[in-house]
Amino acid sequence: MRQLVLGMEEPGLSLSSQAFATPAAVTNSRPAGSLTEVIVSDEGAIQPMHLLPMLAQCSAQQRWLMWLSPNRPMNKHWLESMGLAKSPVIHLDLCNDTQFVLCSRVLTAANSHMIVEWQGPLSADERQHLRQLARQSGSHVVLIQREN
Numbered sequence: 001m002r003q004l005v006l007g008m009e010e011p012g013l014s015l016s017s018q019a020f021a022t023p024a025a026v027t028n029s030r031p032a033g034s035l036t037e038v039i040v041s042d043e044g045a046i047q048p049m050h051l052l053p054m055l056a057q058c059s060a061q062q063r064w065l066m067w068l069s070p071n072r073p074m075n076k077h078w079l080e081s082m083g084l085a086k087s088p089v090i091h092l093d094l095c096n097d098t099q100f101v102l103c104s105r106v107l108t109a110a111n112s113h114m115i116v117e118w119q120g121p122l123s124a125d126e127r128q129h130l131r132q133l134a135r136q137s138g139s140h141v142v143l144i145q146r147e148n
Contacts, residue, residue: 033107033134033141035127041147048117048144049074052089053082055113058140064112068094068102070119096120103130103141110137117144 040047048069055065065087067074074091090112094102096119103116107130122145134141 031138033137033139035131035134035141035143037143037145039145039147048072048115048142049078050082051115051142051144052084055115055140055142056084056087058113062088063139065089066106066112066114067091068099068106068114069117070094072117094119100126100130104133107133107137107139107141110139113140115142115144117146 038051049067049072052065052067065084067089069091070093072091074089076085079085079087079089092102094117099116099119103114106112106114122143127143130141130143133139
């Protein structure tokens, strides 16, 4: 948490939320992450890769951008055209059998934001578990499902 210093030295005029938090909460806190769900169609103008620049702006923290999808290659020219030439972006192929475990491990590592092109059904328990891991790790996750 950063404190904005405006040269005011009166104790009651701090613009920092630290004034209202306990010292332990300030030193151990991490920005809360989130889980956002999006439904896209194959013909739609917005595709999952177009969300990477938005995800790069989610926090001031330096984090990896993970794009988990099945067989959707990414190239350097595309990254440059989206303003991500210097961003640490990783694309991993995703398969239905291992996607939940892979997403859980990435979120537990707490060093990236993710776009996940989810394959198949997602149970309410799996969704809740991913949401909880995202919040705890400070990661922002965009979970994408294709329109049937």
